[in-house]
Structure formats: structure tokens, C-alpha cells
Amino acid sequence: MRDVAIVGAGMIPFGELFDQGIKDMVARAFDATLSSVDKGMRPDEIGAAWFSEVQSVDGFPAGLLADACGLGDIPVTRVENACASGNDALRNALYAVGGGYVDVALVLGTDKVRDTSASSTFWDWMGTNRDSAWDLPLGLISPASFALHVARYMHEFGATREHLAMVAVKNHHNGATNPYAHLRYEVTMEQVLAAPMVVEPFGLLDCVPQSDGAAAVLIAGRDVVDRYTDRPVWVRGVGTGMDRVLHAEKADLSRFPATAKAAKQAFAMAGIGPERIDVAEVHDCFTGVEMMTYEELGFCGRGEAPRLLERGETSIGGRLPVNPSGGLKSKGHPPGATGLAQCTELFEQLRGEAVNQVDGARWALAHNVGGPTAVAAVTVLAGPDA
Amino acid sequence: MIVQIAALSTYLPAWADARGHRVPGPDEDVTTLAVAAATGLGADALATVDRIVLVTRRPDATLGTFPEIVLQALGLDPGTPVEERLGGAPATLDALLSAAPGTLVIGVDPQAPAAAGAALAGPGGLSIERADTVRHSVPVRSRAAGDTADRVYDDPRLLRERGWKRALGGADATVVAGLPVRDVGKLVPGADAVAEAVEAAAPILALAHHPGLLVAVENGHSVSAQVTGSVPCAATARTPNPAPPTWEPRTPAEIPASLASYERALEAKVGWKAGECRECGERSLPPRARCLSCGGMETQDLVALPRSAAVYSVVTVRAPVPGKHGPYSLAVVDIAGTSLRTLAAVTDAEAGTARIGDPGALVLRRVAVRAGIPDYGYAFQPEEQS
Numbered sequence: 001m002r003d004v005a006i007v008g009a010g011m012i013p014f015g016e017l018f019d020q021g022i023k024d025m026v027a028r029a030f031d032a033t034l035s036s037v038d039k040g041m042r043p044d045e046i047g048a049a050w051f052s053e054v055q056s057v058d059g060f061p062a063g064l065l066a067d068a069c070g071l072g073d074i075p076v077t078r079v080e081n082a083c084a085s086g087n088d089a090l091r092n093a094l095y096a097v098g099g100g101y102v103d104v105a106l107v108l109g110t111d112k113v114r115d116t117s118a119s120s121t122f123w124d125w126m127g128t129n130r131d132s133a134w135d136l137p138l139g140l141i142s143p144a145s146f147a148l149h150v151a152r153y154m155h156e157f158g159a160t161r162e163h164l165a166m167v168a169v170k171n172h173h174n175g176a177t178n179p180y181a182h183l184r185y186e187v188t189m190e191q192v193l194a195a196p197m198v199v200e201p202f203g204l205l206d207c208v209p210q211s212d213g214a215a216a217v218l219i220a221g222r223d224v225v226d227r228y229t230d231r232p233v234w235v236r237g238v239g240t241g242m243d244r245v246l247h248a249e250k251a252d253l254s255r256f257p258a259t260a261k262a263a264k265q266a267f268a269m270a271g272i273g274p275e276r277i278d279v280a281e282v283h284d285c286f287t288g289v290e291m292m293t294y295e296e297l298g299f300c301g302r303g304e305a306p307r308l309l310e311r312g313e314t315s316i317g318g319r320l321p322v323n324p325s326g327g328l329k330s331k332g333h334p335p336g337a338t339g340l341a342q343c344t345e346l347f348e349q350l351r352g353e354a355v356n357q358v359d360g361a362r363w364a365l366a367h368n369v370g371g372p373t374a375v376a377a378v379t380v381l382a383g384p385d386a
Numbered sequence: 387m388i389v390q391i392a393a394l395s396t397y398l399p400a401w402a403d404a405r406g407h408r409v410p411g412p413d414e415d416v417t418t419l420a421v422a423a424a425t426g427l428g429a430d431a432l433a434t435v436d437r438i439v440l441v442t443r444r445p446d447a448t449l450g451t452f453p454e455i456v457l458q459a460l461g462l463d464p465g466t467p468v469e470e471r472l473g474g475a476p477a478t479l480d481a482l483l484s485a486a487p488g489t490l491v492i493g494v495d496p497q498a499p500a501a502a503g504a505a506l507a508g509p510g511g512l513s514i515e516r517a518d519t520v521r522h523s524v525p526v527r528s529r530a531a532g533d534t535a536d537r538v539y540d541d542p543r544l545l546r547e548r549g550w551k552r553a554l555g556g557a558d559a560t561v562v563a564g565l566p567v568r569d570v571g572k573l574v575p576g577a578d579a580v581a582e583a584v585e586a587a588a589p590i591l592a593l594a595h596h597p598g599l600l601v602a603v604e605n606g607h608s609v610s611a612q613v614t615g616s617v618p619c620a621a622t623a624r625t626p627n628p629a630p631p632t633w634e635p636r637t638p639a640e641i642p643a644s645l646a647s648y649e650r651a652l653e654a655k656v657g658w659k660a661g662e663c664r665e666c667g668e669r670s671l672p673p674r675a676r677c678l679s680c681g682g683m684e685t686q687d688l689v690a691l692p693r694s695a696a697v698y699s700v701v702t703v704r705a706p707v708p709g710k711h712g713p714y715s716l717a718v719v720d721i722a723g724t725s726l727r728t729l730a731a732v733t734d735a736e737a738g739t740a741r742i743g744d745p746g747a748l749v750l751r752r753v754a755v756r757a758g759i760p761d762y763g764y765a766f767q768p769e770e771q772s
Contacts, residue, residue: 119639119708132644133651134672137754137761138731139641139703139710147701148718155699155742197704200738247718248671248727253699 001098003222005232006381008037009347011215011340014182014332020212022057022112023068029108029214029337030069037218038229043069046218047102049076052089052109053336055125065108082129083285083370084240084262085109086215086339087377091238093219103224109341110214111334121210129372131246143199143207143286145247145372150288151201152253157303159291161201165192166309167287168205168329174316174356175326180341182211182332206287211332215341230384233350236272236363237380239265245374256289258376259296259369266365266378267298274298277320277380278361279349281342283368284327293367294322297378316356324349324356335370339377342366350383362386388515389485392434392508394594394619395426398582399500400734402626407498408582409629412711413733413751413765416446420492421459421750423502423587426620427490431506432460436488438468441478441586444496445470446760448531455762458656459750461690475564475602476519476609479589482507483516483611493586501583503590512617517599518557522606524549545605546573553601553608560598560613563588594619624734624770639708643756653688655763658748660726661686671726691726693748695719695766698727702738713737719766721748733765745769 010032012025020028034041051065058064061078065071079089086109093105113121122141129145130136153159169189175181187205195203218228225232241261244250251257267273274297282297284290294305299320308314314322325331325345328338346364348354362383369376397419399410410419420440424432438456446452453468471477478493485491485507494502526545529536539545550565550573561578562570570579578596580588589602593613601610653659654672661673663686668679673686700717703710715732717740732740733751740746751765 119637122708123639123642127642131672132642132647133655134763135729137641137756137763138716138729139707139714139754140716140729141703141705141707143705144701144703144716148699148716151701152699152742197702199704200702246672246729248729253718 002100003234004094004097004219005222005225005234006217006343006347007220007225007228007232008033008041008218009216009344010036011180011337011344012213013180014211014213014334014341016114017212018114022110023064025110025112025212025214026065026068026108029110029216030106033216033218038231039227041104041218041228043071046071046074046104046106048074048096049106049108050089050093051076051078052085052107052340053078054080054082054085054111055128057112057115071106081240081370081377082375083283083335083338084368084375084377085336086342087366087368087379088240090217090235090339090343090379091240091377094235094238097219097221100221104218104220106216106218107340108214108216109336109339111336112212113210113334114212134246141199143202146286146289147199147202148247149253149256149292149373150286153288153292154201156254157306159306161193162189163291163306163309164201164206164287165189167284167290168192170315171284171323171327171329174324175330178326178331178355181326181330182209183330201288202286208285208328208333211334213332213334213337213341215337215344217340217343217347231351232384233347234382234386235379236382237266237268237270238378239263239269240375240377241265243374245372247372256292256296256369256373256376258374259293259367259378262376262378263297266380270380272363272380276363277365278363279324279346279358280320280322280365280367281325281327281345282322284323284329285333287329289369290322290327293369297365297367316358321358324354324358339366339368343379343381346381350381387483388513389483389507390510391505391512391514391593391617392510393427393431393506394590394617395423395504396591396594396619396621397423397426397502398623400624400627401629403498403629408500408626409498410496410500411733413731413753415752415760416442416444416494416496417452417455417760417762418751419494419496419500419502421456422622423504424460424490424492426622427504427506428620432462434488434508435462435490435506436466438466438490438492439471439481439485440468440492440494441471441473441481442494442496443472443474443585445472450760455656458653461657474585474604475588476604476607478586479600479602479609479611482514482589483609491590493588493590495583495585495587499583501587501591503587505590505593510617511615512593513614514611517610517612518555520553520555520608522549522552524606526605549606550603553603553606557599557601557610559601559610561592561596562601562603563592564603594621627736635709635711637706637708641709641754641756643759645757645759648761656750657688658691658693658764659688660691662689669724669726671728692722692724694722695746695748696722697740697742697744697766699742700732700740715740717766728764730764730766732768734767740768
């Protein structure tokens with residue numbers, strides 16, 4: 001397989017985008033991404049596109065991307081893999097480009113959460129993740145699905161709500177300066193702990209906002225990378241891991257096996273270990289998920305994640321900054337766009353152009369976990385200087 | 387005709403209103419109350435049941451699944467005849483007085499004061515014999531089909547003078563079922579009254595405590611019986627919790643329904659059974675087409691599961707969920723004596739009080755109403771703290 005690099009990456013500011021339809025968002029993210037290519041790129045140089053979208057809005061997804069971007073002459077495929085769709089779409093595109101079948105591919109992700117009424121949105125999204133007979137009727141809403149893991153983890157390892165709050169404080173601090181973030185403000189530990197309870201142990205400030213947004217990357221095979229940039233970001237490893245879909249059938253709720261499997265694949269492909277990672281964008285849909293994920297990605301040993309937070313090791317300036325963009329927590333979480341927005345942030349980090357730059361970052365990792373915690377995707381990236 | 391009663395069981399819901407009257411929880415209805423009362427009879431008694439007569443004034447529906455749910459939940463032969471009778475206290479006593487051995491009579495009062503009672507006819511220490519029947523038309527309390535509340539003709543003296551007094555006749559009642567305690571004290575000084583129920587459940591609750599002349603009254607109608615001897619009565623009555631003023635969802639919404647998937651799941655979900663592989667013994671809940679252990683296809687038979695469990699992880703949903711009453715706790719529980727777990731709503735306890743490790747029971751409840759169809763399954767009832 002030939003090497004593959006990201007040669008352009010872009011997004012639109014995330015938020016409650018009532019003024020934009022999904023076609024507007026897709027077109028704008030596409031334009032931002034094309035514009036980010038150092039030496040320029042014409043749309044007709046793109047050989048294929050992958051569209052990451054979890055919940056269909058305004059009709060047929062793949063056709064919608066082709067139509068909104070004027071890409072009617074190339075194959076377009078929708079990838080839906082719950083909240084892991086973005087990094088998983090990148091994996092699919094990488095296989096095509098790496099295999100030599102396509103020279104340049106567009107991977108664009110979006111979701112529009114705010115186009116239906118609150119209660120219909122609620123159950124429409126629940127239906128994408130739940131067994132109709134066994135868990136949908138119980139009201140296992142998304143924060144509860146993740147909280148069942150975090151509550152068990154806290155029970156086993158003595159982590160507290162303060163540890164969860166440290167994640168919120170850190171990520172809001174980072175996102176406050178990110179012009180693309182949905183929630184651009186800082187929060188204090190006291191505010192996080194005092195916020196109204198959503199699903200114990202998660203208060204409102206432990207949870208992602210409901211965001212609309214779109215993000216994309218353009219990837220190219222080694223043979224053609226030079227046409228587009230002298231500072232490519234190499235996609236060194238990809239992985240997608242699965243777990244049982246029903247919480248009752250998961251062997252150990254204090255873990256996220258899907259993440260561990262995805263990370264193992266991605267690190268093996270990249271030929272490096274987690275100790276080489278300089279900066280990471282980790283799926284923090286709920287604060288405790290970021291904490292637990294440190295262990296699944298190998299950033300620390302079992303039960304040690306709370307110590308990383310206590311010591312500030314995942315803050316900017318620490319040993320391994322996590323979510324310098326603000327993460328899902330502050331930047332927002334339109335599920336189909338999330339993984340690609342992470343890659344956009346890391347593209348900038350590895351080229352030294354990020355708003356919250358991690359000094360000397362050479363290796364980076366992006367991570368999503370989604371659905372009923374039953375799928376995860378991990379991407380390992382290397383900068384031009386790695 | 388003298389009818390012998392082999393076993394008795396009574397059930398009071400765990401919640402009480404401001405007057406101290408028991409009220410059903412949001413997940414209880416006539417069906418679950420009937421099952422709760424009958425379950426108390428125990429497996430040996432239930433094994434002798436060859437007919438069920440359910441008496442209530444307030445059925446869940448005139449067309450629905452009552453017989454199928456009750457037979458599945460009690461583990462009875464699906465061919466067992468189930469007769470649903472509309473009536474109050476006299477109708478229940480009448481059903482008992484004409485019950486052949488093997489007939490299970492269940493009386494259910496789903497309105498405050500709510501209660502359910504089950505009496506199994508068969509060889510036993512308690513005998514009842516018809517004494518009298520009185521019938522006058524004094525329909526002070528009435529309810530037309532489609533009404534959502536009783537209509538009350540506002541003249542308590544008419545009811546007492548022309549209704550209850552004549553219904554009680556000159557009989558020297560030992561215990562009166564069907565009237566409020568206060569009125570029994572005025573009308574039949576010295577007689578006992580059934581405080582916990584005033585409709586169909588009342589005569590069965592009376593049998594549990596009082597030999598002598600039992601008079602069951604409703605409006606101007608009564609049935610009386612001589613009661614001799616006694617049998618042990620299994621009484622289920624948790625310390626009452628104060629019920630919130632309303633169980634209604636804060637935001638109305640219809641939880642999406644697939645009757646097809648519910649119907650496929652019913653035997654496992656309501657009968658409380660797992661799939662067990664004939665080839666390797668592996669158990670699955672829910673049952674599955676392909677055995678995950680040996681790969682056998684269609685090798686699973688349904689086997690009954692234990693109904694005691696302990697909390698493995700638990701969370702409490704405090705944010706309003708459209709179509710759900712709240713707050714509510716959801717738990718993944720270890721099913722005793724198996725390596726299986728299930729996801730269950732926590733019931734009969736204040737939300738947020740169940741803790742990891744707490745023991746309890748899995749009880750049949752109406753876990754949701756979807757598209758107007760009640761959805762039955764098992765909820766986790768924590769053991770009462772002593």
C-alpha cells in the first residue's frame with residue numbers, strides 16, 4: 001500500500017446553525033477544505049468521495065454531497081458508523097487511495113441535529129442506537145449509555161466527579177480560544193459540579209452540546225502529494241473496533257473494548273506505540289469518557305487516568321495534551337463531522353498552525369467512540385517533520 | 387356449594403398518596419398487579435392452575451394482551467382459559483363461590499386504594515359457602531364506556547339508605563368488603579372492614595384475615611359468604627413511598643414502537659427466558675439465532691431465568707426525556723446463578739437510591755406504552771432496606 005497524506009482540511013464553525021441547511025453546511029466545508037490546500041486543487045482532481053453522516057437530513061445522503069459540492073462525476077459513498085463515522089470514513093477512503101485506485105479523495109462529514117423538533121430528534125437519534133424490543137423502551141438515552149460505563153469505572157477505581165470536572169474545565173479552556181468552537185467560554189470546577197444533573201454522574205457541563213456542523217479532509221497518494229503541498233500530514237494508521245451492542249452483554253463496563261481494538265490496529269499499522277503521541281483529539285462526548293479512554297489508548301495504565309488529570313498531563317503544556325481544540329465538549333459534536341473536525345485540528349497541529357499549538361507536535365491521534373459504545377475508530381497521523 | 391381455598395396471596399403497590407392510600411407506580415397496571423398478586427402464590431400452587439378469572443372494575447383495555455401476558459409471566463400453559471370479568475367486590479366473591487378446584491381468581495383495584503389479591507380454589511384449610519345475594523339498582527357511582535373518571539350522583543344519604551343498608555340487609559356481617567372503613571363502622575358496628583381496597587381486590591384481602599360472615603358490597607348489590615378456617619396468605623407490601631403528584635411525562639412524545647419486534651421478543655421478555663444452546667450449553671439473553679460460543683445455528687431453546695439479581699452498574703436520568711416520566715434509574719444487573727446480565731429500570735424505589743451491589747428482584751412491569759400498546763418486561767426492584 002502506498003503512503004497517503006492529508007493535503008487539505010477544513011471545517012465550518014460548529015453551533016446551532018438554524019440559518020444553514022445541511023446542503024449549505026456541506027458546500028461551505030468543502031470550499032473551506034479546498035481553499036486550505038497550499039498549492040490549490042480543482043474539484044475535478046478529486047477521484048472519489050466518502051460522506052460521513054449519521055442521521056439523514058434532506059434526503060439521500062451520497063447524492064446530497066455530490067449535488068451540493070458539484071461532484072456529480074465521481075463515486076460517492078455514505079459511511080454511517082455512529083459517532084465513529086468520521087474517522088471510519090477516513091479509513092475507507094485511505095484504503096482506496098492507498099490501494100492506488102484513487103489519487104485524491106474527499107472525506108466530508110456532517111450532521112444536522114437541530115432541523116427537527118426536540119422530541120422527534122430525541123427518539124429519531126435513539127432509534128439509530130438501540131434494540132427496539134430490549135432497550136429502546138427503557139429510555140437508555142445517550143448520556144445514560146456512557147454513564148453506565150463511567151459509574152462502574154468510578155466504583156472500581158475511586159474516581160470522583162471532580163476528576164470528570166477536570167476534563168470539562170480543561171477542554172472549555174482550550175475551546176474558548178477556538179473560533180470554530182460551539183461553546184467558546186471557560187468553566188470552573190465549581191460551575192461544573194453545580195450544574196443541573198443530566199444523568200448521574202454527568203451534570204450539564206459534563207455533556208456535549210447538540211451541534212450542527214461540517215468538516216472535511218482531502219487525502220492524496222504519495223505519488224501526487226507534491227502537487228498540492230510541501231507540508232503533508234501522513235495518515236500512518238487507522239483502526240476500527242467493535243463491541244457487543246447491548247450493555248447487558250458487555251463483559252466489563254469499566255472499559256471500552258472497541259477503543260482498545262481500534263487503537264491496537266492503528267498503532268500496529270503505524271508501527272509506533274502510544275508513547276510516541278504528542279497530541280490527541282479524544283472523544284469526550286461526556287467528560288468521563290475522555291478520562292477512561294486514556295487507558296484504552298495506552299496513554300497510561302489501568303486505573304491511572306484520574307492521576308493524569310490531577311497532574312495536568314493532558315493539558316496544553318503537559319506531557320500529552322488532549323483536545324487542544326476544545327474537544328467535543330466545547331467545540332461541539334455533530335456526529336458525522338466530529339472525527340473529521342478532529343483531523344482538521346490535528347492537520348493544523350502537525351503543521352504548527354493551530355490556535356492552541358502544542359509545541360513540536362509530530363505524531364497525533366484522533367479517536368471516536370459511538371453508538372451503544374459498540375464502535376470506535378482511531379487514526380494515527382504524522383506531521384511533515386516526523 | 388362449599389368451595390375450598392388452597393392458597394391466598396395479596397399485593398399492595400409500593401407507593402402511597404397524600405391520604406395514605408396505595409397507588410400503583412407508573413409502570414404498574416391491572417396486568418402487572420394481577421401478576422404480582424398471583425406470583426406470591428408460589429410455583430407449586432401455580433402449577434395446579436387450570437383456569438384464571440380476573441375481576442376488576444377498571445381493565446387496562448377492552449382489547450389487548452392481558453391473557454397472553456399473564457400466562458407468560460406466570461409460566462402457565464398458553465392454553466389455560468382466562469376470563470376477564472367486569473365487577474367490584476361482589477363479583478370477586480361470586481367468582482370464588484363458583485370456582486372449581488384449579489381456578490385462580492384474581493381481583494385487582496388499580497385505583498387508590500390500589501391492591502390486588504389472588505385466591506386459588508382447591509383442597510385447603512379455608513372454606514367459603516354462599517349465604518345470600520342482594521341486588522338493588524342504586525348506581526350512585528357510574529362510568530360510561532370511554533369516560534376517563536367515575537360519575538358520582540351527589541347524594542351520599544341515598545347511597546347509604548337505599549344502597550348499602552339494603553345490600554348489607556339484616557345480616558350480622560363479620561367483615562365487609564367494598565365499603566370505606568368509616569362507613570362500615572357506622573353501618574355495621576363491630577364488623578371489620580378492608581381498608582386496603584374497596585373494589586374487586588377487597589374480598590380476597592378479607593379472606594386473608596377474617597373468618598365469619600363476609601359481605602361484599604357495591605352500590606346496591608351484595609354477595610355474602612360464610613368463611614371458615616384459614617390458609618396461609620403470602621402478603622407483599624413494601625413500606626409505602628410517597629408518590630410524586632404526577633407520573634405524567636414532562637414533555638409528551640410517542641416512543642417509537644415496533645410491534646413486530648416486541649412480538650418476536652415476547653416469550654423471552656415476558657416469560658423471562660434465555661436462549662440455551664443444545665450443543666454447548668451457552669446461554670444468551672436475548673436469545674440469538676447463532677450461538678456465539680459454538681457457532682450453532684438455531685440451536686437455542688428457551689429456558690426460564692432466575693428472578694433475583696444484583697446491581698452491576700446503575701445511573702439515574704434526571705433530565706426530562708420526552709415521553710418518559712422522570713427521574714428514573716436504569717441498572718445493568720447480574721442475574722443470580724448465571725453469567726447473564728440484563729438492563730432494567732429500577733422500580734419501587736426513589737430514583738437515585740439504588741447502588742452498585744444492591745440485591746433485589748426482577749418483577750414484571752409495563753416498561754413503556756408505545757403507539758398505545760403496553761410494553762411489558764422486567765424491572766429491577768431493590769430489596770427493601772430493613
